[in-house]
Amino acid sequence: MSSIAATGKRSFGSFLWDYLTTVDHKKIAHLYLAGGGFFFILGGLEALIIRIQLIKPQNDFISAGFYNEMITMHGTTMIFLAGMPILIGLMNAAMPLQIGARDVAFPFLNALSFWLFFFGGILLNVSFLTGGAPDAGWTSYASLAMQSPGHGVDYYILGLQIAGAGTLMGGINFIATIVTMRAPGMTYMRMPLFAWATFITSVLILFAFPPLTINLFLLMFDRMFDTAFFNVALGGNTIIYQHLFWIFGHPEVYILILPLFGIFSDVIATFSRKRLFGYTAMVFATMLIAFLGFMVWAHHMFTVGLGPVANSIFAVGTMAIAVPTGIKIFNWLLTMWGGQVTINSAMLWVLGFIPTFTIGGMTGVMLGSAVADYQYHDTYFVVAHFHYVIVGGTIFGIFAGLHYWWPKMFGRILHEGMGKFTFWVFFIGFHLTFFIQHFLGLMGMPRRYWVFLHDQGLELGNFISTIGAFLMGVGTIVFIVNIVYTAVKGEKASADPWDGRTLEWSISSPPPYYNFEQLPLVRGLDPLWIEKMEGDGTIPPGEPLDDVHMPSGSFIPFLMGLGFFVAGFGFIYQTDNGLWYLALYGGMAFSIGCMVVRSLKDDFGYYIPKEELQKALEGEAK
Amino acid sequence: MKGWMGKFRALFLLGSLAFILSACGRDNLTALVPKGYGADISMQLIILTTVVMTFVLLVVMVLYVIVLMRYRKKKGDPVINPEQVEGNKTLEAVWTIIPIILVVIMAVPTVFATFHLADDADAEDHINIDVTGNQYWWHYDYQNEEISTSQDLYIPVNTKVYVHLITKDVLHSFWVPSLSGKLDVNPENVNTMYLEAYEEGVYFGKCAELCGPSHSLMDFKIVVVSQEEYDQWVADMQNFDSEKLELDAVAQEGKELFEEKACLNCHATDTQTYSAGSVPIGPDLTQFGDRSRFAGYLEPTKENLVQWIQDPESLKPGNLMTGAYPEVNDDEADKIAEYLLQLKPSEVSAESKED
Numbered sequence: 004m005s006s007i008a009a010t011g012k013r014s015f016g017s018f019l020w021d022y023l024t025t026v027d028h029k030k031i032a033h034l035y036l037a038g039g040g041f042f043f044i045l046g047g048l049e050a051l052i053i054r055i056q057l058i059k060p061q062n063d064f065i066s067a068g069f070y071n072e073m074i075t076m077h078g079t080t081m082i083f084l085a086g087m088p089i090l091i092g093l094m095n096a097a098m099p100l101q102i103g104a105r106d107v108a109f110p111f112l113n114a115l116s117f118w119l120f121f122f123g124g125i126l127l128n129v130s131f132l133t134g135g136a137p138d139a140g141w142t143s144y145a146s147l148a149m150q151s152p153g154h155g156v157d158y159y160i161l162g163l164q165i166a167g168a169g170t171l172m173g174g175i176n177f178i179a180t181i182v183t184m185r186a187p188g189m190t191y192m193r194m195p196l197f198a199w200a201t202f203i204t205s206v207l208i209l210f211a212f213p214p215l216t217i218n219l220f221l222l223m224f225d226r227m228f229d230t231a232f233f234n235v236a237l238g239g240n241t242i243i244y245q246h247l248f249w250i251f252g253h254p255e256v257y258i259l260i261l262p263l264f265g266i267f268s269d270v271i272a273t274f275s276r277k278r279l280f281g282y283t284a285m286v287f288a289t290m291l292i293a294f295l296g297f298m299v300w301a302h303h304m305f306t307v308g309l310g311p312v313a314n315s316i317f318a319v320g321t322m323a324i325a326v327p328t329g330i331k332i333f334n335w336l337l338t339m340w341g342g343q344v345t346i347n348s349a350m351l352w353v354l355g356f357i358p359t360f361t362i363g364g365m366t367g368v369m370l371g372s373a374v375a376d377y378q379y380h381d382t383y384f385v386v387a388h389f390h391y392v393i394v395g396g397t398i399f400g401i402f403a404g405l406h407y408w409w410p411k412m413f414g415r416i417l418h419e420g421m422g423k424f425t426f427w428v429f430f431i432g433f434h435l436t437f438f439i440q441h442f443l444g445l446m447g448m449p450r451r452y453w454v455f456l457h458d459q460g461l462e463l464g465n466f467i468s469t470i471g472a473f474l475m476g477v478g479t480i481v482f483i484v485n486i487v488y489t490a491v492k493g494e495k496a497s498a499d500p501w502d503g504r505t506l507e508w509s510i511s512s513p514p515p516y517y518n519f520e521q522l523p524l525v526r527g528l529d530p531l532w533i534e535k536m537e538g539d540g541t542i543p544p545g546e547p548l549d550d551v552h553m554p555s556g557s558f559i560p561f562l563m564g565l566g567f568f569v570a571g572f573g574f575i576y577q578t579d580n581g582l583w584y585l586a587l588y589g590g591m592a593f594s595i596g597c598m599v600v601r602s603l604k605d606d607f608g609y610y611i612p613k614e615e616l617q618k619a620l621e622g623e624a625k
Numbered sequence: 626m627k628g629w630m631g632k633f634r635a636l637f638l639l640g641s642l643a644f645i646l647s648a649c650g651r652d653n654l655t656a657l658v659p660k661g662y663g664a665d666i667s668m669q670l671i672i673l674t675t676v677v678m679t680f681v682l683l684v685v686m687v688l689y690v691i692v693l694m695r696y697r698k699k700k701g702d703p704v705i706n707p708e709q710v711e712g713n714k715t716l717e718a719v720w721t722i723i724p725i726i727l728v729v730i731m732a733v734p735t736v737f738a739t740f741h742l743a744d745d746a747d748a749e750d751h752i753n754i755d756v757t758g759n760q761y762w763w764h765y766d767y768q769n770e771e772i773s774t775s776q777d778l779y780i781p782v783n784t785k786v787y788v789h790l791i792t793k794d795v796l797h798s799f800w801v802p803s804l805s806g807k808l809d810v811n812p813e814n815v816n817t818m819y820l821e822a823y824e825e826g827v828y829f830g831k832c833a834e835l836c837g838p839s840h841s842l843m844d845f846k847i848v849v850v851s852q853e854e855y856d857q858w859v860a861d862m863q864n865f866d867s868e869k870l871e872l873d874a875v876a877q878e879g880k881e882l883f884e885e886k887a888c889l890n891c892h893a894t895d896t897q898t899y900s901a902g903s904v905p906i907g908p909d910l911t912q913f914g915d916r917s918r919f920a921g922y923l924e925p926t927k928e929n930l931v932q933w934i935q936d937p938e939s940l941k942p943g944n945l946m947t948g949a950y951p952e953v954n955d956d957e958a959d960k961i962a963e964y965l966l967q968l969k970p971s972e973v974s975a976e977s978k979e980d
Binding site: 066067139140144146147150235240241242276277278280281282283284306307308310311314315318319325326329330332333334336337339340341343345354357358361362365366368369373374375376377378380381382442445446447449451452453454455456458459461502532536 | 693
């Protein structure tokens, strides 16, 4: 008896240890999805608290200070700790398989990226337990952020700094992977759109995150070390903070949406049984959107008083983004045109996305008209707009991607009935919540309002909005039930449950830890479809069978994250008590020590012998 | 069945009509019923862009519905392999060029309007008011009239009034939706815009940039009066001297308490007591008795005022008055309230303009 208990215990321990030390992109994807999912639920609860507070005029469900903490943490959590990590999780899960690679270029760095995100996110949320979360909005504009009492904003700075470093590394990693590790024959213009989107998003991360890092450093120095970058009394300037924030912040919204454009493209092509209409135009439209995304940051600042020249230039630039986005919408519709469109859960999310995102794009252009924006800016109209693009685009796309790749990631298909139920409840709830907010904004309700007053015509809209939010909550709960149900009783997935077109569907579900026994030979766009139509339905090998080199796992990434986590507390509290310098220097020394160990210790990984791969191939053939 | 559908449809139509009518929001607050020049220009662009973009949405939705009706795989359909179309140059050119034209249609008026509204060359010929944002109230200095007031801004109808915005603490944003779009109130530079109201009345103003816990309570009012009334108001304010005010016994005691309890350290009751350009620590109370609201959102009843004097934190979290003065008991608060409510320098007041 005792031996059984011991093995059971050991197997959980080894499971945990496996994930703590893994450098396998597929397991890191699981970690990202679990971490991002956890923060998504947290951010969702914060959203519900906000909506309960706004269910009736002059409500006192929560205090004004706590309300500001809620809006700040909801925005920060959803963007940095839920949206982006889940996307990076999906990129990790699918992109290497799509380009026919055995892993990402830097597996160790990949694990480090995750643990930095994880510890950064935890650090940020610890603030709830230590006397107050950040309360200056997710933008944390300098003048208010500098005045904010307590350590909330310090947690924001350090948490995002650590998580952001992880994201930046992830971006660099994906760029290197796509540039160097495409399978034989996988030219750039044969890559699936999701791989393209990952590539372009990573370039955006590479250029957008440094301004955020700098901005956070400046704010940190002002708050902790008495510099005066943003202190107007001492000659500083708060507008600079806004510029730096949006030079990061606007590309950030494209970081949040471009990967989904990739997912939608792949899902639509698969379930329409047709190749993507206008592939080349789609690729270049994505690039153009990314490029223009860096040119329009000041449309978040039309009311700052930059003058008519700046406002006009940024207004026209903003409207111009509608053109490549329109190209995409029409290409998706034309991909379905003439195809055979199977409507399942994954496809439902795509079909929900098209009208929703079109409305979001429509209000985006309307916001781009600077003088009209004088009315929209910082009202519920803007809140409605960015939820239409971020929920209607990013979250709908994440659900589509999860349904689509779940069998590949976990070997089981999510339950269709619950999937469809989730979609309809969430979709209806979403439009109930946010459509009315366009009008609330124009009727005179600014955003970030703790209360709205009696008798200002805002009661009905806010009430409807709160009801909708709860429907979205119900949809999310059913999706979680679906995950548990699928894990226990879900239908086992074949290698290719959707009759797919791209490389990831040519290997078993879930894939072996080395992905491909032999790297595949790619003969065109949609390689698996080509082989199904013109070949024998299997991908020909692009290399002779040989030993495969694999990286070994490592606990160092976790430890490095932990070191920075401890140092974060040191930075935050050294202003109160000099003893905290111990944590600051100790944590930093520990992390840097880990780097030194990593650099000096030779780790050549290991080889999977040819014979083992041969056996696996024969097993598949049977 | 058909009858039921008919009833449902009628109900639905009626419901949506009622909804659309009420959807314009409260008069003098909503941006959807513009009553000033800036709001008017913004509204024209809102309508133009909405119409153009709704057209785009319709085209997308028509295509979308056709695709779903014609190409959806129905139950029992055999699996087919459709033709693998690569693309279509002509079609792709069409949906690139038409959106470019639509963008130009929206961009040209936008640029014109942006430059037009930013033109402040004629500011010297009009009333100029320095507006200072504070946590969580607004102060107004009339540049040439040498009067100051807080919270309720009095302006004449049908003429441009220039406001020059700056903040004493954190960022705010000055927004009177029915009269004009918003402009941020920055600490480092003065931002200038003008208000030009078409109708007399009391307009709702709101702070539109997160400025702390009581951001949502930083409301203010624009009181638009006729030119004659405005002139009278200015004269009344200029001639007002709180020392000469005829007060009843209770209010007189209140006045003494007002000084004794250190209220006077922050609040002036006489618009001329501070030099031009300087901003008091707390709102100017010269015309407190005429205010449409106090603390941004509270009805000016004695009950509210007594509670405010004793415990402002419960009504406006994070305000800077809390703890800045000695304790005030019920009786004292009552007397101070009585005094403040009798500060009425002019016959022209927000009350006379409220519908």
